[in-house]
Amino acid sequence: MAVLLLGEVNDGELALDPTAKAVNAAKALGEVTVLCAGASAAAAGAAAAKIEGVAKVLVAEHPALSHRLAEPTAAMIVSLAGDYSHIMAPATSDAKNVMPRVAALLDVMVISDVSGVVDADTFERPIYAGNAIQTVRSKDAKKVVTLRTSAFKAAGKGGPAKVETVDVPGDPGLSEWVEDKVAESDRPELTSAGVVVSGGRGVGSQGDFALIEKLADKLGAAVGASRAAVDAGFAPNDWQVGQTGKVVAPELYVAVGISGAIQHLAGMKDSKIIVAINKDPDAPIFQIADYGLVADLFQAVPELIEKL
Amino acid sequence: MKVLVPVKRVIDYNVKVRVKADGSGVDLANVKMSMNPFDEIAVEEAIRLKEAGTADEVVAVSIGVKQAQETLRTALAMGADRAILIVAAADAHQDIEPLAVAKILKAVIDEEQPNLVLAGKQAIDNDMNATGQMLSALLGWSQATFASKLEVNGDNAVVTREVDGGLQTIKVKLPAIVTVDLRLNQPRYASLPNIMKAKKKPLGEKTAADYGVDVSPRLEVVKTAEPEARQAGEIVPDVDTLVAKLKERGVV
Structure with a gap:
């Protein structure tokens, strides 16, 4: 078994905390390969290579991936999916946008906002706004999972794991980025x-x-x-x-x-x-x-x- | 332009959810059911597009139990023109997964040929947040999720999305799937005359089998449990005591 984990990359930088938490949740399931995708993602890839438990990092760079638009990002992940039993990501707004699309393209159900990993097929997740916790067992050949980061501790420092660059399928041209309005703040995230x-x-x-x-x-x-x-x-x-x-x-x-x-x-x-x-x-x-x-x-x- | 709006019948958001003692699920017997609140926002936005002259027809679709008719009547009373019910489950406890819902919706869309699908970003029962994205993938359409602002211009739509760091604006080619977030609009209440009128609006009925879609779940529910309860701590008399306690715990 092997896990492909979508690293959280914003403007070429790795968001270490959610990525390290997702790595920690994923590493019990198999060898973890982190995918860093973006217009530039080499720096993010180098940062991901230093997370404990990461076996390999794939760097995918293409202008189409610059703002994490769902269509090119999902196509990128699907092009790599063949080698992995699990495709996972921290449950950020970007991943919630992309991962169900990936799952549908692979004809599997997405398992969203997982708060506990029981085994390779079985996951816990909150339903009804957290009023109940459901344990589900996936019958799909591949599992596409987003991980609720607050439920997991961050993996420490390790590595460095080896870093490879991968080909990008390109831009399906369905949507384009217009602007981001990000609140500037000196406070912690x-x-x-x-x-x-x-x-x-x-x-x-x-x-x-x-x-x-x-x-x-x-x-x-x-x-x-x-x-x-x-x-x-x-x-x-x-x-x-x-x-x-x-x-x-x-x-x-x-x-x-x-x-x-x-x-x-x-x-x-x-x-x-x-x-x-x-x-x-x-x-x-x-x-x-x-x-x-x-x-x-x-x-x-x-x-x-x-x-x- | 035709707009299609999928709506889901869910436990009313004001109802306190009870987990069944045998761990088999959530108790839905004699519980008030309503339209998923995010879907109400999608219906409202579709009707506003019609009122603005951008859309000429709004079609509401629901997939689930027969009683989802009531949910569709609500959509019609708000202002949708017609509705399609696709019966896919005999019992309300059988939740049809987003992948199966997306497959059925794709079949409906192949027939109906809308230019825009407006959907809630997630259902408040299974909290999956997936149907819109999955449908978009199956159709090969563009997607804009978590919309807080929507502007349709000819062959494209400009959508402002609620994302972790703030707001992102993207331009998507039509046809497209847009999933809506809370701040897009404030849905209207249906007036009594409109509720009466809605009873006469067309509501077609089909089954999942009519579209040849297998709705058997990919995720087997092993159990459903109450979340771990958190114990109440202590009430402190004043700010000094609070500061002392926090210092004791080493967090300040």
């Missing part, structure tokens, strides 16, 4: 941050969200938001933590003014330590928090910033 501070509807306004950001900066944390806060326009959607947003599992998660809808809990309940600050003592968030503080956030958060 939300899904890999050690500390996350999130605000909810209780924060009350976009202006007051500055208080959440201030606490985050004090803790060197990433900033998150509940769906209610995003829907209310207090925070951008790429900050959203929850079933319809990002899934995080930091060492410390601070939920401020978040009631704790199931939707939100599905995105953060695997955090190691959860702190909740909410003025409503009956808020469901307190049922899963390690430390709960029943207080007005506009008093508690400035005091917390001062005393940390």
Whole structure:
């Protein structure tokens, strides 16, 4: 058995954290080959070669792969699929876009957002916004799997594994990239941050969200938001933590003014330590928090910033 | 331009999901069922395209149990012109996998020849997030997933997508599959007169066998379990205690 793992490459750089976590989840299944695809991917390939457990790295460079458009990326993966029993990727928005397309081209079912690898055919995954965990056994000859990175630890440093370049099938010409609007930030990336501070509807306004950001900066944390806060326009959607947003599992998660809808809990309940600050003592968030503080956030958060 | 919208009948998003004690699945007996919320957004967007004069017909399709008729009537009451039900399961507990759904949809699309398919990005029951991408692959069409903005111009569509780092805008050739995200629009409620009118709109019925598609699952469900419960910790009296506890745990 052998695993082809799609490395997470953004603008030619490897996103090490999600890739290393996916490698760690995949390596029990067989020899892991990481594919780094992009307009330029050599640097990403060199970085992937230093992840422990990686046997080989394939570098695919072509302008058509530059923005991870689904059609050329899926065609690229399918062209390599013959040699592998498993085709896997960290469950990023890019992989969720590409991997079901790969699966359909191979006439197999995709197994999305896997949170546990039981054996080569059997996987655990959350359904119903994390309200149930389903164990499924695939009858397909090849398994196409995306891995929920918050469920796995990152593989350490190793290697270097050997790096090869591969041919790219080219561009089917179905879609073209127009622009990216990426929020510039000095803060750590939300899904890999050690500390996350999130605000909810209780924060009350976009202006007051500055208080959440201030606490985050004090803790060197990433900033998150509940769906209610995003829907209310207090925070951008790429900050959203929850079933319809990002899934995080930091060492410390601070939920401020978040009631704790199931939707939100599905995105953060695997955090190691959860702190909740909410003025409503009956808020469901307190049922899963390690430390709960029943207080007005506009008093508690400035005091917390001062005393940390 | 014809727009096709696949809709799924799922457990209503307000219902607390219960896992069956024998681990065989989720209890759907006597539970309120509704249209998948992401699909509602897709129906709304299709109707807006029609209202803007970009689309001239909106066809809703549902694949599943016979009762998915109700879901299609909802789509018709919102403003879809006609509907097609494809009965593929006898029991609501039998979830038809995205690959089989995509194969049936491909057969429907071969007949209907729409220029655009608008689908929800995922169903809130199995959370697979796959049908649109799979359908696009089977048809060899372009795909734009997780749309928060859609603009149709002649033979192409410009789609803004919700991605991890922010937003990505791409231009896709039509025909295309677009899967929709939460922020694309706010779906309308069907008015009573429209609900009455929807009862008279055409709703055709077929079966998966009519299209020669095998819907037997590729993924065997071994078991369904409750997620591990997290224990509630303690309520701290003040900020000082909180800071002390966090220092004790070594996280600040």
